[in-house]
Amino acid sequence: MMNTGVSTVMKLRTMGRHFREGSKSVWRNGWMTVSSVGAVTTTLLLVGVFLALMLNLNQITQEVEKDVEIKVLLDRTLQDDQDINRVEKELKSISDVRSVKFSSKEKELEQLIESMGDEGKAFELFDQSNPLKDAFVVKPSDPTETIAVADKIKSIKGVSEVNYGEEIVQRLLQFNEYARTIGLALIIALVFTAIFLISNTIKITIIARKKEIGIMKLVGATNGFIRWPFFIEGMLLGVLGAIIPITAVVSGYYYLYYKLRDKIQFEFIQLLPFDPFAWQLSLLILGIGVFIGIWGSVMSVRKFLKV
Amino acid sequence: MIEMQSVYKTYPNGVTALNGIDVHIAQGEFVYVVGPSGAGKSTFTRLMFREEKPTKGTVLVNNINLSKLKERKIPKLRRQIGVVYQDFRLLPKLSVYENIAFALEVIEESQKNIRKRVMDVLDQVRLKNKARFIPDELSGGEQQRVSIARAIVNYPKLLIADEPTGNLDPETSWEIMSILEEINASGTTVVMATHSKDIVDKMRKRVIAIEDGLVARDEHRGEYGYEA
Numbered sequence: 439m440m441n442t443g444v445s446t447v448m449k450l451r452t453m454g455r456h457f458r459e460g461s462k463s464v465w466r467n468g469w470m471t472v473s474s475v476g477a478v479t480t481t482l483l484l485v486g487v488f489l490a491l492m493l494n495l496n497q498i499t500q501e502v503e504k505d506v507e508i509k510v511l512l513d514r515t516l517q518d519d520q521d522i523n524r525v526e527k528e529l530k531s532i533s534d535v536r537s538v539k540f541s542s543k544e545k546e547l548e549q550l551i552e553s554m555g556d557e558g559k560a561f562e563l564f565d566q567s568n569p570l571k572d573a574f575v576v577k578p579s580d581p582t583e584t585i586a587v588a589d590k591i592k593s594i595k596g597v598s599e600v601n602y603g604e605e606i607v608q609r610l611l612q613f614n615e616y617a618r619t620i621g622l623a624l625i626i627a628l629v630f631t632a633i634f635l636i637s638n639t640i641k642i643t644i645i646a647r648k649k650e651i652g653i654m655k656l657v658g659a660t661n662g663f664i665r666w667p668f669f670i671e672g673m674l675l676g677v678l679g680a681i682i683p684i685t686a687v688v689s690g691y692y693y694l695y696y697k698l699r700d701k702i703q704f705e706f707i708q709l710l711p712f713d714p715f716a717w718q719l720s721l722l723i724l725g726i727g728v729f730i731g732i733w734g735s736v737m738s739v740r741k742f743l744k745v
Numbered sequence: 746m747i748e749m750q751s752v753y754k755t756y757p758n759g760v761t762a763l764n765g766i767d768v769h770i771a772q773g774e775f776v777y778v779v780g781p782s783g784a785g786k787s788t789f790t791r792l793m794f795r796e797e798k799p800t801k802g803t804v805l806v807n808n809i810n811l812s813k814l815k816e817r818k819i820p821k822l823r824r825q826i827g828v829v830y831q832d833f834r835l836l837p838k839l840s841v842y843e844n845i846a847f848a849l850e851v852i853e854e855s856q857k858n859i860r861k862r863v864m865d866v867l868d869q870v871r872l873k874n875k876a877r878f879i880p881d882e883l884s885g886g887e888q889q890r891v892s893i894a895r896a897i898v899n900y901p902k903l904l905i906a907d908e909p910t911g912n913l914d915p916e917t918s919w920e921i922m923s924i925l926e927e928i929n930a931s932g933t934t935v936v937m938a939t940h941s942k943d944i945v946d947k948m949r950k951r952v953i954a955i956e957d958g959l960v961a962r963d964e965h966r967g968e969y970g971y972e973a
């Protein structure tokens with residue numbers, strides 16, 4: 439006697455059958471397939487470029503962020519330890535301040551001389567009458583809050599001057615924020631468009647096969663058995679749509695990283711290394727493609743396959 | 746095998762197709778369902794494999810109460826019942842072999858078992874030489890034999906046929922009838938709705954006549970009883 443139970447675990451050969459059916463459908467749908475794969479390709483190309491830009495920008499920003507510090511110079515009139523301690527306490531009480539470190543004017547001078555190399559020797563004359571000021575080095579816990587923190591510091595009594603990185607650092611931080619927001623919004627919009635197009639393609643498959651689906655149910659096919667090939671079809675559309683973007687992004691990044699790097703001297707810009715970044719990015723693109731495909735098919739199967 | 750107790754069926758559009766049916770069909774019987782068109786014959790057969798649910802009353806098939814059957818248990822029920830339609834309902838893009846194999850793929854049979862079993866039923870309906878054809882390349886009678894082969898491939902205890910000879914010429918119809926009779930002889934219950942006076946009167950079986958959604962007649966070795 440044959441087994442007529444509905445087994446919960448699908449056998450491998452059944453999965454193979456769903457794969458065959460799903461791929462046949464991709465092939466049969468002709469132009470519909472071409473157009474939805476085209477949509478996924480466009481989406482993933484843009485997503486890939488955005489991701490490469492954003493992740494690199496993020497990396498650069500993080501490097502820069504690490505160095506962001508606010509130098510707080512104290513009034514020369516501030517002599518005794520009590521006053522200095524008071525300023526330190528006030529600095530520490532500001533929210534968004536991660537660390538506060540005291541640096542005496544002697545130490546400041548030492549650093550200055552060191553940083554100047556040979557030319558610095560000239561400053562050694564100042565050893566006796568040091569023109570520099572005592573200072574605090576403050577690190578903000580959130581580098582994007584640097585300006586706000588610096589403003590608060592300015593109002594502390596006994597502070598003569600507040601210096602924080604060059605403006606370019608602030609601009610970079612700002613830019614990174616904008617890029618992240620806009621990039622993410624664009625990626626999400628593109629992904630949803632592609633999902634919609636895929637679900638449309640699958641919908642057409644389902645409608646064209648409505649009668650066949652009815653027959654399958656008559657013969658005892660479960661809903662899952664009927665749905666699976668549609669999921670596979672969606673996934674395949676996603677995978678097909680990822681091929682060109684992955685090729686393009688990998689070769690583009692290869693060119694940028696190995697070829698262009700030799701020609702142009704990037705001063706402080708350090709790109710993420712080709713290996714493994716290009717491969718991780720490829721995997722991410724493939725993953726997004728598969729996600730788009732499966733979600734697209736799940737959507738239309740839910741709506742149009744009320745089985 | 747089949748037990749119906751005061752079964753009513755009203756469709757969502759308000760048409761009442763069955764108006765209180767009481768029927769008992771034992772395992773191994775061969776039953777014709779006759780009656781004017783629109784009387785409710787198809788509705789009557791569709792209740793047996795949960796294609797329709799009764800509005801009121803009880804339908805038991807193989808001791809399963811179909812009104813209480815959970816949605817997800819329907820596939821399992823269908824695998825125990827063979828169904829044959831007037832319009833064959835074959836999957837158009839699949840070969841004869843694949844059409845029949847499909848009923849075994851849904852229960853995840855192995856390819857080896859499928860091959861053996863499909864060849865057996867193809868032999869039974871005398872279509873072994875057309876296994877690779879697609880439905881469009883076959884005559885009506887041949888297509889109906891494929892659909893019968895698919896219906897019995899799972900060894901069902903019940904075979905339901907709704908006007909299986911409705912689209913066939915008399916000679917082909919008799920081929921189909923002899924196959925159905927063989928299936929019945931092997932112990933399968935057969936319920937067949939039909940308009941063929943010729944068949945009912947020559948191949949005598951139990952006859953249930955339905956008129957206006959009610960059992961008008963239920964006779965052992967009965968006659969068709971209407972003008973042809």
Ligand SMILES: Nc1ncnc2c1ncn2[C@@H]1O[C@H](COP(=O)(O)OP(=O)(O)O)[C@@H](O)[C@H]1O
Binds near residue numbers: 760780781783788789
């Ligand atoms: N799916 C349906 N929806 C609405 N009305 C239906 C449906 N199927 C059948 N009917 C109606 O129910 C009545 C009985 O139909 P049916 O069972 O097909 O009779 P028969 O097979 O004896 O010709 C008819 O009036 C028909 O129009």
Ligand SMILES: [Mg+2]
Binds near residue numbers: 787907
């Ligand atoms: Mg009918």
